[in-house]
Amino acid sequence: MSMLFTPLALGPRTLQNRIVVAPMCQYSAVDGHPGAWHVMHLGHLAISGAGLLTIEATAVEPQGRISPEDLGLWSEAHAASLERVLSQVRACAATPLVIQLAHAGRKASTAKPWDGGEQLAPGRGGWVTEAPSAIPYAPGEAPPRALDEAGLARIAEAFAAAAGRADALGLAGVEVHCAHGYLLHQFLSPLANRRDDAYGGSLENRLRFPLRVVAAVRAALPENRILGVRISATDWVDGGWGLEDSLVFAGRLRALGVDSIHVSSGGLSPDQRIPVKPGYQVPFAARIRQETGLATTAVGLITDPWQAEAIVSSGQADLVALARGILYDPRWPWHAAAALGDSVVAPPQYRRCQPHGVKDLFR
Template sequence: MSSQLFQPFALGALQLTNRIVIAPMCQYSAQDGCATDWHLMHLGQLALSGAGLLIIEASAVEPEGRISAQDLGLWSDANEAALARVLDAVRAHSAMPIAIQIGHAGRKASVARPWEGGAQIAPAAGGWQTVAPSAQPHAPGEHPPIALGAAGLERIRTAFADTARRAARLGLDAIEVHTAHGYLLHQFLTPLANARSDEYGGSLDNRMRFPLEVFDAVRAAFPADKPVGVRISASDWVDGGWDVDQSVAFTQALKARGAAYIHVSSGGASPLQQIPAVPGYQVAFAERIKRDGGLPTIAVGLITEAEQAEAILANGQADLIALARAMLYDPRWPWHAAAKLGAQVVAAPQYLRCQPREFKTLFR
C-alpha cells in the first residue's frame, strides 16, 4: 500500500503534492518588520525540502502586534517589498506552495528574543504599550495591557484585512490566521485572558465574536479561490480555560464562514499551563476537531518520525502533518521520510546526483 503521507491533498483549490506541512516558526530576525537575508536563506532551504506546503512565520499586522521588535511584519509597503524580494528568489527555484501566518501578539507583545531571555520589555525600558481584551498582564509583574475599545478593535480588524490584501498582492497561496498560543485572538477566546462584560466577553459566543470578525475580514480581503485556515490552541491546559469542546464549537463557526482547515496546537495562554510534552501530545485534539468540527486538520507537536506521521494519517486522526523543530534539525526530513516509506519527493535538478544508490526512485 502506498504511503498516506505522500498522497496529494487539496485545501480548496490549492493542490498539495503530499501531506507534509512546514509549520510557521518565528525567526526573530526582521528589521522593522522587513524580511532580511536570513529569511532568504531560511525559507530558501525549506522550499527545497520536498514538503507539500511551506507556511511563513507569524507576521504582525501592525507594529504593536509583534512579539518582539525583530518579528516579521506585513503592515507596510516596505515590509511587502522586502518579502517580495525573498519570495521572488525562492520561487525561482521551487514550485512549493507558500502560505503565511498573520497575527497580533496582544498582551504577549514587546518581549526580548528567546536567546536574549524572552522577558517582557516595558515601555519605560524601550518596549511598547501592549493591548488585550482586558487590562490583565500575561504573567505577574508584567506591565499591564490596555483593554481594547471600539476604535482599537476596528483598527485591528482593518489591519488584518490590509495584511491579507498585501499577501494577495505577493501571490501567496494561502493565509493562516493565528488564533493560538495566547496571542491576541486566543486572548479573546479564553476566559483566562478575557474578563470583558460587553458583547466580546462572557459567553462562548461573545468570546468567539472578535476572532470570527477578524476571520471574516481576512476571508473577504483574500482571493476567494485561495484558502484561509486558522491556527488554534485546542486547550489552555489550565482548569477553567479554553478547551477542546469550545475548540470544536469555534471550528464549526469557522467552517460556516469558509475556513479551509484548522491547524491544531495548544497552550500559551497562561504560565500556569501543565503540558504533557510527549510524542504526538496534541494529535488527539486534531482527531476530535476533525471528527466533530467538520474541517480538515493539521496535526503538529513532537511529531518527529516518518512512521509516526504515517500512522496518524492512516488512523484518520488528521489530514496533514506539520513539522517545526524537526524541520530545523533536518531540513531534508521529507526526503528521508520518503526513503523510509517507499515514496517520492520533488527535488531540485541540481541535487539529483545526491540520490543514494539504494533509493534510485526517490526523486521525481
C-alpha cells in the same frame, strides 16, 4: 504510495503531499522587514520536499509584534521587502507558501528568546501592549491596555489589509493565528478575557472578535487562496479554554469558509501543565476533524515518518506539520519518503545525492 505522500486538495489548491512546514518565528527582521536570513531560511525549507511552507507569524501592525525583530506586513513597504525575498525563493522552488498573520496582544513587546525573552518596557525598545482585558500574561509584567471598539476595528482592518497584501504577493493563502496565547486566543479564553461587553463573558461573546477578524480576512482573499486558522485546542489550565470550546469555534470557522484548521495547544498562561509526549496534540486534531469535517493539521513532537504516516492513514488528521524537527533535519520529507518507499520532488541540482540502495526517490 504512502498516504503521507498522497496529494491533498486543500480548499482551492492541491498539495503534492501531506507535510507542512509550520510557521516558526525567526526574530530576525529589521523594523518588520525581512532580509538575507529570510532568504536562506525560507529557501532551504522550500526545497525540503514539503507540500506546503508557512511563513512565520507576521504582525499586522507594529504593536502586534512579539518582539521588535518580528516580521511585519502592515504596509506596502513591508510587502515590497517580502516580495524581494519571495522572488529569490521562487526562483529555486515551486513549493506553495502561505503566511501566518498575527497580533501578539499582551504577549507583545518582549526581547528575543536568546536575549531572555522578558517584557520590554517603553524606553527600552518596548511599547504598551493591548489585550481584551488589562490582565498581564505573567506576574510582574505591566498590564496591557484593554482594547476599546476603535482599537478592535483598527486591528480587524489591519488583518484584512495584510491579507490583501498577501494576496497581491501571490501567496497561496493565509493562516490566521488564534493560538499560543496571542491576541485572538486571549479573546477566546476566559482566563485572559474578563470583558463585560459583547466581546466577553459567554462563549458566544468570546468567539465574536476572532470570528470578526477571520471574516474580514476571508472577505479580503479571493476564492483561489487558502484560508487556514491555527488554534490552541486547550489552555491546559483548569477553567480555561478547552476542547469542547474548540469544537464550537471550529464549526463556526467552517461556516465562514475556512479551509483548514491547524491544531496546537497551550501558550495562554504560565500556569499550564502540558503532558508532553510524541503526538500529544493529535487527538485534538482527530476530534475536530471527526466532528466538524474541517481539514485538520496535526502538530507537536511528530518526528518519525511512520508516526506521521499513521496519523494521516488512520484519518486522525489530513496533514502533519513539523517545526523544530524540520529545522533540525531540513530534508525530513526526503528521509520520510525513503523510509516509506515513496518519492518526493527535489531540485535537479541535488538529485545525485540519492543514497545507494534507494530507488526512484526523487522526481
